[in-house]
Amino acid sequence: MKHGFDNEKYLKIQSEHIKERISKFGDKLYLEFGGKVFDDFHASRVLPGFEPDSKLKMLMQLRDDAEIVFAISARDIEKNKVRADIGITYDDDVLRLRNEFMSRGLLVSAVCITQYSGQPSAQAFRERLERMGISVYYLYLIEGYPTNVDVICSENGFGRNEYIKTTRPLVVVTAPGPGSGKMAVCLSQLYQENKRGIKAGYAKFETFPIWSIPLKHPVNVAYEAATADLNDVNMIDPFHLEAYGKTAINYNRDIEIFPVLNAIFEGIYGHNDYYKSPTDMGVNMAGFCISDDDVCCQASKDEIVRRYFDALCKFAQGKASEKEVGQNAILMKQMKITIEDRHTVVAARERAAQEGSPAAAIELEDGTIITGHSSSLLGASAALLINTVKHLAGIDHDLKLIPQEYIEPIQYTKTGLLHGNNPRLHTDEVLVALSMLSLKNENCKKALAALPQLKGCQVHATEILSEVDQKIFKKLGINLTSDPTPKKMK
Numbered sequence: 200m201k202h203g204f205d206n207e208k209y210l211k212i213q214s215e216h217i218k219e220r221i222s223k224f225g226d227k228l229y230l231e232f233g234g235k236v237f238d239d240f241h242a243s244r245v246l247p248g249f250e251p252d253s254k255l256k257m258l259m260q261l262r263d264d265a266e267i268v269f270a271i272s273a274r275d276i277e278k279n280k281v282r283a284d285i286g287i288t289y290d291d292d293v294l295r296l297r298n299e300f301m302s303r304g305l306l307v308s309a310v311c312i313t314q315y316s317g318q319p320s321a322q323a324f325r326e327r328l329e330r331m332g333i334s335v336y337y338l339y340l341i342e343g344y345p346t347n348v349d350v351i352c353s354e355n356g357f358g359r360n361e362y363i364k365t366t367r368p369l370v371v372v373t374a375p376g377p378g379s380g381k382m383a384v385c386l387s388q389l390y391q392e393n394k395r396g397i398k399a400g401y402a403k404f405e406t407f408p409i410w411s412i413p414l415k416h417p418v419n420v421a422y423e424a425a426t427a428d429l430n431d432v433n434m435i436d437p438f439h440l441e442a443y444g445k446t447a448i449n450y451n452r453d454i455e456i457f458p459v460l461n462a463i464f465e466g467i468y469g470h471n472d473y474y475k476s477p478t479d480m481g482v483n484m485a486g487f488c489i490s491d492d493d494v495c496c497q498a499s500k501d502e503i504v505r506r507y508f509d510a511l512c513k514f515a516q517g518k519a520s521e522k523e524v525g526q527n528a529i530l531m532k533q534m535k536i537t538i539e540d541r542h543t544v545v546a547a548r549e550r551a552a553q554e555g556s557p558a559a560a561i562e563l564e565d566g567t568i569i570t571g572h573s574s575s576l577l578g579a580s581a582a583l584l585i586n587t588v589k590h591l592a593g594i595d596h597d598l599k600l601i602p603q604e605y606i607e608p609i610q611y612t613k614t615g616l617l618h619g620n621n622p623r624l625h626t627d628e629v630l631v632a633l634s635m636l637s638l639k640n641e642n643c644k645k646a647l648a649a650l651p652q653l654k655g656c657q658v659h660a661t662e663i664l665s666e667v668d669q670k671i672f673k674k675l676g677i678n679l680t681s682d683p684t685p686k687k688m689k
Contacts, residue, residue, distance in 0.1 A: 200564055200655035202248030203494030204485075209253060213484045214260040217404070220482055221264070221368050223473075224400030227392065229385040230482070232373040233405035237299060238284075242406050244678060245421045245499040246485065247655070254406075258371065259303065265369040266306040269293050270379045272314045273321035282376055290324050292375035297333075308370075309334040309363050313380030316340040336361040338380060338387055345383075345459050352466030357390035377429070386460075390467050400473065403453075403480045408433045410447045410478050411486035417499035418489075419448060420530055424506035427526040428519065439476035447478040501657065501678070503530055504541045508680035512663050515683035541680065543659035546570055548682075551661040557684075559583040559660040561677070563591075564652070576606050578623040579660060580668040585629060591649035594642050601632045601643075626671040653677055 221228040234242075236258070242249045250256070258265060275289045282292055297307045310328055312321050315337040325335045338360045343350055350356045363384070370388070372381045385401050392399035407422035419433050432451045439447040457477040464471035474480050489495055507527040513519035531537065538544050546560035550570040558572040559579040569590055571583030589596055609632065610622040624632070630647075637644040654676030662684040664672075672679045 200247055201491070201494050203489060203491035203498065204246040204248035205488045205490040206248050206250050206253055208490075209249070209485060209488040210257050210260065212487065213257050213482075216482050216484050217257075217261060217369070217402075218264075220400070220402050225398045227365070227368055227370065227397060227399040229370045229372060229388050229399060229401050231381045231385050231401070231403045232371050233381070233403065234407070236296070236373060239406070241421075241425050241502070242485075244505075245418050245502050246489065246495055247498050248490070249485075255303070258305065261369060262305055264367055265371055266308040266365055266367045267300055267371045267373060268308060268363060268365070268384065269297065269310045270313055270372055270374045270381045270384045271310065271324075272379050273312050273316065273318045274314050275376075275379065276312070276324050277318045277320045280376070289375040289379070296373070296375065306367070308365055309336055311336045311338055311363060311372075311380075311384050313338040313383055314340050334364070336363050338383055345456065345463070348459070348462045348466050352390060352463060357387045357467075358394070360387045360391070362391045363388055386463055386467075389464075393467050401480065402482050404482050406483060406485050408448050408450055409486040410436070410449060410481060410483065412448065412489070414446075414448050415533065417496045417503070417534060420534055421499040421502040421506070422450075424503045424527050424530050427506070427510065427523045427530075430526075436476050436478045439478045442475035447476070449477050449481075453477040453480075500534055500536050501541065503527070503534060504536060504538055505678060505680050507531055507538070508659075508682070511683040512681055515663070515685065541657065541659060542568060543657050544680070547659045547661050557660070557662045559658060561587055561653075562657045563587075564656065573623065576603065576610075576623065577629070578621075578625060578665075578668065579662070580658075580664055580672070581624050581626050581629045583658070584626050585646075587653065588646040588649045591652050592642070592645040594646065598642065600640075600646055601629065601636065605632060605636070625665060625667045627667055630671070650675060 217230065236254045238251050239254060240251055243251045271289055271293050280289045281287065282289065287295065293310060300307050310333055312325060312335065315321055316339065328335045341351055341356050345351065372384050374381050389399050389401055408419040412418060414433055414435055423431060423433055433448055434451055434454055436447045436449040436454060438457055439445065454477055461471050510519050510524045510527045514521060514524050543560040543562050546568045547558050547570060550558035550560065550572055554572040556573040557579045558570055560568055560570045561583055562568055569583065569587050571579055571586045573579045574582065577585070585600060586596065589600065606624060609624060609628060613619040614622050633643045633647055637647055656677050658672060658677050658679045660679070660681045663681045669679065
């Protein structure tokens with residue numbers, strides 16, 4: 200797909216900027232690392248050319264100077280909070296992420312359990328980690344945090360927390376998800392380091408909103424759509440405007456908390472000569488790496504529509520509020536876009552009306568639209584996948600890649616032996632069948648070879664797809680939307 204973001208430039212200037220920020224403080228920098236370090240697919244969708252693991256690659260360039268501390272809330276451990284995107288609990292994700300970092304040669308020095316007030320599950324998690332040889336620390340629940348600055352910046356506040364022992368000039372504080380207490384870890388360490396005579400600083404690294412592009416730029420609006428469930432709102436940073444006479448973009452939570460942070464900095468250091476605005480605290484350089492603004496604008500508008508459909512489907516499943524749907528609808532109106540601007544929506548709905556059955560449509564890189572519909576043999580997504588790889592591989596549409604006599608035994612296994620309700624083949628079953636047939640069938644081999652060309656393509660389905668089909672499309676790098684119609688099992 201067309202690129203609108205210079206990823207190599209980003210890796211270079213982002214790492215250089217962080218090194219510059221470390222030198223500003225001298226001894227040590229605590230960097231609050233927001234968003235996803237791995238698999239940042241939102242960024243790659245709205246900034247085509249941004250690699251999903253760009254943050255990790257940037258960290259690799261700082262490997263010799265950096266160590267990583269994980270923050271996880273005792274409250275999240277207690278309620279077994281789950282990451283919606285990968286379906287595992289936050290405590291298990293800490294271990295997964297630790298292994299990912301360490302396998303790449305990055306130093307993971309500790310896990311910090313925040314908001315601790317004696318929760319038994321948090322104690323058990325600490326014991327589990329310590330048996331594995333992992334250093335674990337507690338940050339205690341502070342009454343009145345974050346507004347009661349006098350208590351926070353005292354021995355009864357940050358001073359009560361366990362001091363995290365670190366050895367390198369850059370300490371990256373990350374977490375399995377929002378609300379884990381990354382900022383509290385950083386600020387507590389500033390207090391603790393200051394007590395020990397160490398000059399430590401704080402900075403924040405988040406990709407969105409991008410401070411150096413306009414407030415209503417589609418890339419920033421797409422961030423609002425992505426965080427509609429959190430009620431995040433992009434705003435002009437009033438502190439930055441007052442201090443420098445320049446417009447910079449931030450979001451409501453950072454702007455609202457800045458006076459408190461400023462007071463905490465003054466409570467720790469006795470002054471705050473470092474930051475005059477929440478934007479000052481950031482180190483994000485992504486805005487300077489947009490190489491084709493038109494491409495990024497179009498990709499972001501696509502993402503806003505995608506987020507709207509995502510909210511509709513979650514609402515239909517009881518997983519989102521009506522307010523979240525309404526917020527995304529408002530953002531679409533602000534951008535003057537409609538669901539019909541997503542070409543696959545129109546094509547899929549037209550095919551469903553023609554066939555009287557669920558349908559799906561894909562838009563390829565060259566603008567070609569291909570559709571598929573449910574039949575007695577294949578689900579709509581499986582039919583779409585077959586039709587698309589035929590087109591890309593130059594195979595006659597009327598040629599049956601998977602003969603019916605191969606499909607029927609699979610269907611019997613699904614319904615007769617495994618007692619399933621749906622005899623139609625899913626996308627994963629189609630791919631397995633193609634793989635087996637490719638050993639002796641050149642067309643099946645060519646069809647499989649065409650799969651990488653689907654990365655970045657847009658798909659719309661007229662019903663909520665099965666979890667299996669959703670995962671296959673995600674693994675292929677396809678951007679999926681669905682009408683909020685539950686899948687009917689027959």
